[in-house]
Every structure is written in structure tokens, then in C-alpha cells.
Amino acid sequence: MQHEKHHIVPYRTYLLILAALLIFTTLSVKITAIELGGLTVAAALIFASLKSYLVLTYFMHLKFDKIYIRIMVGFVIAVFLAVLTITFIDYSFR
Amino acid sequence: MSQVIHQDEHYDEEGAKIGMWLFIFTELLLFGGLFIIYSVYRFRNQDAFHMAAEELNVTVGTINTFILLISSMTIAMSTSALQKKQKGTTILLLEITFMLGLIFLINKYFEWGVKFDHGIFPGSQYMMDNLSQGEILFFGLYFVMTGLHALHIIIGMVVIGFALSGVSSGRVHPHRAVLLENAGLYWHLVDLIWIFLFPLFYLIH
Known part of the structure; x- marks a missing residue:
């Protein structure tokens, strides 16, 4: 057997990350509904980047x-x- | 032929994981190329993209985003469940993930169906007659990119199926979890791509 030091991520962490992801999604929908011109693209991309950061770091285990x-x-x-x-x-x- | 009866099957968790990541990189660059095409055409046809994007249903897109995000959480949780030696929970979480993937596809089917009914599909005469060049480009990219993404959902569901059978047969257990972990990585990749597809097609107008 290998000596694996697996980090078991608690369910709570995943729930919190999901909550953050859902909030970011809702915010990006609300913000892009306002006419902001060029800022709309920037806002949408900033929220998408934040969300992908969370997915990569926690869901895809890059942090661990x-x-x-x-x-x-x-x-x-x-x-x-x-x-x-x-x-x-x-x-x-x- | 090997004379050894009790030979350990080769298992290299780190190698398997790196392999999966390398594959994910190729996928990221595949979609990355499409995103670059999208951004260039958007840059050159801003008004047409603006008008065409209004056709897409933000509510359906948002619901599908929620579904994928939740499914990403359930598959991430299934790895934790396996490591906690909760086999039943692992299987249940994988089944939920699979079902959420299926619901996503059903939504997509109806969403595309509505577009087809309105005469919006690749090569349609209606589009040639009524839409501008830029709008045709938008819908072309929309069908190619969401279609390719849907194909990845289907592949992801097959991979989850393999992980599911591995867990239930006991081939995948806390000390040999890499099949489940890689299935999870692939599913998160699908989620990751959607995180960018959703705002670019549905939200920016």
C-alpha cells in the first residue's frame, strides 16, 4: 500500500463553494441585465473568472x-x- | 506469460492524474480556440451579436448553469464520501450527478428545439433570407460551441457510468480512487467551459 496522505475535503466546504458559485451566477445575470455598454462584457468576464477560480481551486482540488x-x-x-x-x-x- | 500468481496490478495514482490534466489542457485549448474565434467575430460584428444574443433565453441558460454547478458539487462530494468509506453515499452522489447531466441535456434539447422551430439552425433558408452575416455567425458559433459542450456532457456521463460501476463493484475504493477522481476532473472541466459559454452567449448583449 502506498502512503497516501489524502486530504478529505469536508462536505461543508463544497456547500460553501456552491453557494458562492450560485451567488456569482445570480449577480452576473442581474448586472448584465443593466445597460452598461462595454462594462457589461467586463463584468460578465470578471464573474466568470471568479467562478472558474473557485471551481479550479476547490472542486478540481488544485489547492490540495x-x-x-x-x-x-x-x-x-x-x-x-x-x-x-x-x-x-x-x-x-x- | 507471467508465472507470478500474486502480482500487484500496476497502479500509479499521480501518473493517472497528470495524464488526466494533460488531456484537460488539450480540451481547454480546443475550446480556447473557439473562444478566440468568437471574440474576433464579436469584435467585428458587435451590433449583430448584440441583436442575436437577445434571442437566447436567459432563464433557461441560468437554470442550466445552476444544474451544472450543483452537479459539480455532488461529484466533488462523492470523492470525499469514498474517502470516508461511505460507499452508499458515493454511489448516490454519482447517480445524482448523472441525473443532473441528463436534465441539462433535456433542457438543451428543448432550447435547441425552440430555435429550430423558429427556423434558426445551421444552413436554414430562413437565416439566409432574414438574418445579417453577423447574426448567422453568432448562431453558427452558438450551435457549434454549445453542441460540442453537450457532446462533452454525454462523454462525461459515460465516464461517470464507469466510475459508478467501479465503485459498486469495489474496484474503486479509498486506496484506488483515481478513476473516480479523474471522472470528477472531467466533469468539472465541462462545468468550467459552461461557466464561460453562459455569459458570452446569453448574458452579453
Whole structure:
């Protein structure tokens, strides 16, 4: 048998995270219903980022796993953002 | 052929988990590419995307978001339940997750059905005649991205099915939980993608 030091996440933590996720969803629906122009996109994306942070950290156990998985996830996100940025720089200066 | 009768089956939990994460990265970049296409077309057709997004039903989208978030919690809880050696609870939580996935798909079916009835589907003559280029692009992306996501829900449900049979047969137990954990990771990925699909298609107008 391996010596696994499994961190058992209590149900309560998951319930709290779910509550936060549902609140963020409701807030993003309410906020985007107001006409804010360009801010609507920003607000929606900020809430989506907050929610995905919670899902990655708690539901996907990044908080409890070894640090290198977190670094790899961060790297993938950085690659995506870099490609997005480069694409938009290309479109803006055409 | 092996002469050893009592050979331990190879089991590498960390390796299995890294493998799953690497697969998840490819999935993230697959959807990431689609998100980049979406953002470029949105940037170039702002008014058309604005008008087309009004067609989508925010209530149905919100309900589906709630369903997926709850299902993500139940599958996360099932891992805790297994580690606490509560086999019955683990199975129940997995079944709930599976059912929530099914409800999500049923909602999606009706949601798409309404669009089809209104003549909005890929290649429809109604769209060619009545909608602008930008609106056609919006609905094209909508069907491709939510469709691909729905396909992932179906695959996720199959994976949950495997985890479910593993737990009930005893092949998946607290010391060999990686199949359940990876099923959970995959399901959370599906949730993660929806977290971005929902605001981009339903909320931003």
C-alpha cells in the first residue's frame, strides 16, 4: 500500500463553494441585465473568472494537490491569454 | 506469460492524474480556440451579436448553469464520501450527478428545439433570407460551441457510468480512487467551459 496522505475535503466546504458559485451566477445575470455598454462584457468576464477560480481551486482540488499541477494550469491559461492578445493586436493594427 | 500468481496490478495514482490534466489542457485549448474565434467575430460584428444574443433565453441558460454547478458539487462530494468509506453515499452522489447531466441535456434539447422551430439552425433558408452575416455567425458559433459542450456532457456521463460501476463493484475504493477522481476532473472541466459559454452567449448583449 502506498502512503497516501489524502486530504478529505469536508462536505461543508463544497456547500460553501456552491453557494458562492450560485451567488456569482445570480449577480452576473442581474448586472448584465443593466445597460452598461462595454462594462457589461467586463463584468460578465470578471464573474466568470471568479467562478472558474473557485471551481479550479476547490472542486478540481488544485489547492490540495502538489504545486506543479497549479503551475501547469497557470501556464496553459497564460498561453491562451497570449494567443488572444496577439490575435487582437493583429486585428487592431490592420 | 507471467508465472507470478500474486502480482500487484500496476497502479500509479499521480501518473493517472497528470495524464488526466494533460488531456484537460488539450480540451481547454480546443475550446480556447473557439473562444478566440468568437471574440474576433464579436469584435467585428458587435451590433449583430448584440441583436442575436437577445434571442437566447436567459432563464433557461441560468437554470442550466445552476444544474451544472450543483452537479459539480455532488461529484466533488462523492470523492470525499469514498474517502470516508461511505460507499452508499458515493454511489448516490454519482447517480445524482448523472441525473443532473441528463436534465441539462433535456433542457438543451428543448432550447435547441425552440430555435429550430423558429427556423434558426445551421444552413436554414430562413437565416439566409432574414438574418445579417453577423447574426448567422453568432448562431453558427452558438450551435457549434454549445453542441460540442453537450457532446462533452454525454462523454462525461459515460465516464461517470464507469466510475459508478467501479465503485459498486469495489474496484474503486479509498486506496484506488483515481478513476473516480479523474471522472470528477472531467466533469468539472465541462462545468468550467459552461461557466464561460453562459455569459458570452446569453448574458452579453
